Amino acid sequence: MEKIIQLQRKIAPELTQVIEARYNLLRHIQHTQPVGRRALAMMLDMGERVVRAQVDWLKTAGLVEFSQLGMTVTAEGQAMLGDLAEYIRLLHGLVTLETELVEKLNLKQVIIIPGDSEADSAVRRELGRAAAGVLNQHLGDNMTVAVSGGSTMAKVAEAISFSMPSTTVVPARGGLGEIVEYQANTIAAVIAGKLGGRYRLLHIPDGVSEETLEAILAGDAHLRTVADAIRHANILVHGIGEAVEMAERRGVPAETIAEIERRGAVGEALGQYCALPGKVVYVTSSIGLRLDDLAEIGTVIAVAGGSAKAKAILAVAGTGRQDVLVTDEAAAKAIQLLINNI
Template sequence: MEQDTLSIFQKIAPDIMGTIKERYLLLRHISDAEPVGRRTLAGLSGLSERVVRSHVDVLRRSGLVRFTTMGISMEPEGKALMPDLLECFLRLNNLDDMQRQIRQALGLKNVYIVPGDSDTDKTACEELGRKGALLLNDLLGSVSIVAISGGSTMAEIARMLPESNAGATILPARGSMGNHVEFQANYIAAAVAAKTHSSYRMIHLPEGVSESALRLMFESDAQARENVAMTSQAQVVVFGIGRADKMAKQRGMTDHQRQTLETLGARGESLGCYCSLDGRILYGSNNIGISLKDIKHHPHVIAVAGGASKAEAIVAVMRTCRTGILVTDEGAAEKMMKMI
């Protein structure tokens, strides 16, 4: 009945729906950046300063925000209202139905879609991280081993994760890759451990080296062998998803190797596996740790990725995965709907 009412309101008063959307997004920005000035809010939201002033005046009179000498901040009532506002916002944007259809089409436990397109919207990137962090936080305390992959989205999850006393063991899902230390799985695992007052282990094995070199390093490092063995026992695995072409280049594959993957139809990559749109693993990079091949052995699986440019990659990886939870954004979801 509630959804029907919202649908009716959308038809007879679309201008009101636009106002609600703008005020929700302003509250989201205020919550993220408080205290924040009106000019900064205008820049973050893309709204004019006049429109921002009008909206925040209403929000202040409603007791949701307050004005201070430092800028605009959230009132306790506004903070408490944010989860309900997000739920309402999702309904207003017709995301509920997309969540259901994508979940059924990909055979997943659940799908969560946050507003926006993280290709172009920084707030959508933050919402992806926030939702992933909340899902992980809900599991902490009831599990003992968590594995997390690398990437900018995983780093955002670590940043958004609330402090707790989980006391778990946090592990990198796989070895290190790339030149950005802050995006490497080892670094992110340590950040999650710090936020949750947990211990952490590291896997100091580089991604993408030859099989013989990897075997030699692995056999000579007892600590690495112990930590890798522990990843197979992880009750929670959190990972991101990349485009196959970009990840192949990032991993330093030769032009011939990249062309071969393209010819085979590789569209998505995750946990070292390159996947086709129909959910086949076409190639697995040499590395130690968790792979999509055995992801079903882990009780709780959370994939987080967004942006319209990653829609094909997400479909490819999640058709391979066929388990767990997907957190994505509106931009990716809309493109995925056309594909599935």
């Protein structure tokens, strides 16, 4: 396949451009179906006439169908998307880049989604779908899954399409002061609902003093049970954020944010702020998992994308004990550049 792609690039480079364009259209239709041509054109910032010509071709090929509600992808189109995704990955050199990052970041697996999740909502959904697929591969009977919060993790929850009724889902940390849909408790409940399993919630926000946390745990047997379940989770699925942005979302005081910046923090995961090449420089107190707890977790899956998060991903991965990274092309290539410049 790689040899064929190389030949196409030399002899008919316009062919690969057409394939990419039609793949992108098909992928967006899949994620927004049923969708009209005008709405699709606006979503992709393309001329409606160009979109009409391309989707008419896709219809003739039997990959999409039209109805009064809009366009939808046919069963043949769904199968074609899977094949095209692998072609695009080879075309962009992502298979080779995955192997390189596995070695450089000391991970077991790296999955790179073509595109930039910061600029394309379809790529954000693909990130969620890929992470959900990894979870499905590692999930077994009577397991406990810990999940963090955030918009990317909400996409993971949205993408769950399999069941495992014996699963217990718990939040990895206390709550953030953000919209309810992005809180770890909500995401844990949604994933448990999709799996047909159980969930246990943690109604303690991050940032509470260690003394207060100890007092709460001492007086609340239920909370101690939840905390124990979190620490002994079989699988952790978590996001990675930029340090300053996450500190602001957590309501960290301005003087503390300035100190976090002074210490060189660029990434955040599980309430811990990390500097390059992988040093924890500030910790938010909370009941739940920390990065140094991950040695006890069976499988750790990190999911994050966008070139702006490259330093954050590299810093968190550098702390060790991450097994699988699900990211996008923009972040992966930015990470590669950072590694080569260190």
